[in-house]
Amino acid sequence: MASIERTAYPRFKANPTATELRDVYTPTLPEAEFVHAGARGPSSLLCLTMLLKAFQRLGYFPPVAGVPPVVVDHLRSFLRVDPDVQPDVTPRTLYRHHQAVRAYLGVEAWGHAGRHAALVAAAEAAEVLNNPADLINVAMEELVRQRHELPAFSTLDRMAGRTRTVVNRRLFATVDTRLSPDVLKSLDSLLVVVPGQRRSAYNDLKALPKRPTVGHLGALLDHLVWLDDVGDMAPLLVGVPIAKVVHFAAEAKALDAAELGDVSPPKRRTLLPCLVARAQVQARDDLAEMFTQCMATINKRAKEELADIRDSHREKTEALVGVLADMLTVLEEAPSDAEAGRLVKEVVEPAGGAAALLADCEAVSAYHGDNHLPGTSTGSVRKVPKKRTVPNCTA
Numbered sequence: 001m002a003s004i005e006r007t008a009y010p011r012f013k014a015n016p017t018a019t020e021l022r023d024v025y026t027p028t029l030p031e032a033e034f035v036h037a038g039a040r041g042p043s044s045l046l047c048l049t050m051l052l053k054a055f056q057r058l059g060y061f062p063p064v065a066g067v068p069p070v071v072v073d074h075l076r077s078f079l080r081v082d083p084d085v086q087p088d089v090t091p092r093t094l095y096r097h098h099q100a101v102r103a104y105l106g107v108e109a110w111g112h113a114g115r116h117a118a119l120v121a122a123a124e125a126a127e128v129l130n131n132p133a134d135l136i137n138v139a140m141e142e143l144v145r146q147r148h149e150l151p152a153f154s155t156l157d158r159m160a161g162r163t164r165t166v167v168n169r170r171l172f173a174t175v176d177t178r179l180s181p182d183v184l185k186s187l188d189s190l191l192v193v194v195p196g197q198r199r200s201a202y203n204d205l206k207a208l209p210k211r212p213t214v215g216h217l218g219a220l221l222d223h224l225v226w227l228d229d230v231g232d233m234a235p236l237l238v239g240v241p242i243a244k245v246v247h248f249a250a251e252a253k254a255l256d257a258a259e260l261g262d263v264s265p266p267k268r269r270t271l272l273p274c275l276v277a278r279a280q281v282q283a284r285d286d287l288a289e290m291f292t293q294c295m296a297t298i299n300k301r302a303k304e305e306l307a308d309i310r311d312s313h314r315e316k317t318e319a320l321v322g323v324l325a326d327m328l329t330v331l332e333e334a335p336s337d338a339e340a341g342r343l344v345k346e347v348v349e350p351a352g353g354a355a356a357l358l359a360d361c362e363a364v365s366a367y368h369g370d371n372h373l374p375g376t377s378t379g380s381v382r383k384v385p386k387k388r389t390v391p392n393c394t395a
Helices: 018-024 029-038 042-058 069-079 091-105 112-126 132-145 153-178 181-189 201-206 214-230 242-253 257-261 265-312 314-333 337-351 353-365
Strands: none
Touching (some): 018 042, 132 153, 242 265
């Protein structure tokens, strides 16, 4: 049974606001003329007015006792009847008021025509929707469009349930006829507990992805390969709307292997392909997302490592700048090229020699750009730095 709270079935608010009382429950001048012309006495006047405004608000006639007292008090004030007047009328008068309101609003009473319109609308919606609340809403929308009175909620709920059952049984039978012996055997094996194991493979269909790591990425890839080995479910589900597939998959996911085994064969042989198909789609989505997260983590850690390397090279960079400054000073003050060369050697030797300084230059130059990706280098020196170890990606 569908919950009335999940549908658009109209109901009274327990405590309507003053604005709602004024805008929704206050009769207009033509409506006031209508109720005064059709009522006989204060009680009849109050009852007819109450039924008119309630039907306009709900689309059906509520029990007289079910109208919120605040609405009744508001109508008493508008009609200027005594506060002790109650909307109590005889069943015959009540029936006459119902007929008068329907005629005034141009609405047809709930009957064969309304039932047919609701059934057709619900059946068409059941071809693509599966939630009973959605079917009820579609049926009500069609009834309002065709100017029919709404029935009781329980009537719509039973109608939606029966319609959905008929449509789903037809879908189950269609999918069941498409199953080849090999696919059927593969699906049935999912519910069998392999000796030595505590659970069947059916539980693996409902497995959730783990945190993004390189190891889990490989495990997820293996899981996707296993799902694809179960079989291609697309040919079996041709003509089954995606909303139905999602709902059937969710229904199968909520059951354990034993409970699913107790389901009728045609339904079980439809729920399982839907669950497998959705698991295959979800595994591909999870694989792409996990790969993206792993690469983002690697990228982030590589940037952090590059920053650490730059910090560690800061002292070396300052020493190289100092040596360069001394060399430039020598070149500027030396009287000849020969003397400049000798003085430059005197500057270089205390700093470790040309080979050591060149190695320091290569180390610093290798990380002076944004080359945080493994195996890349933007340095202009001759040698390429050794390839760094790729950090493991953990979330």
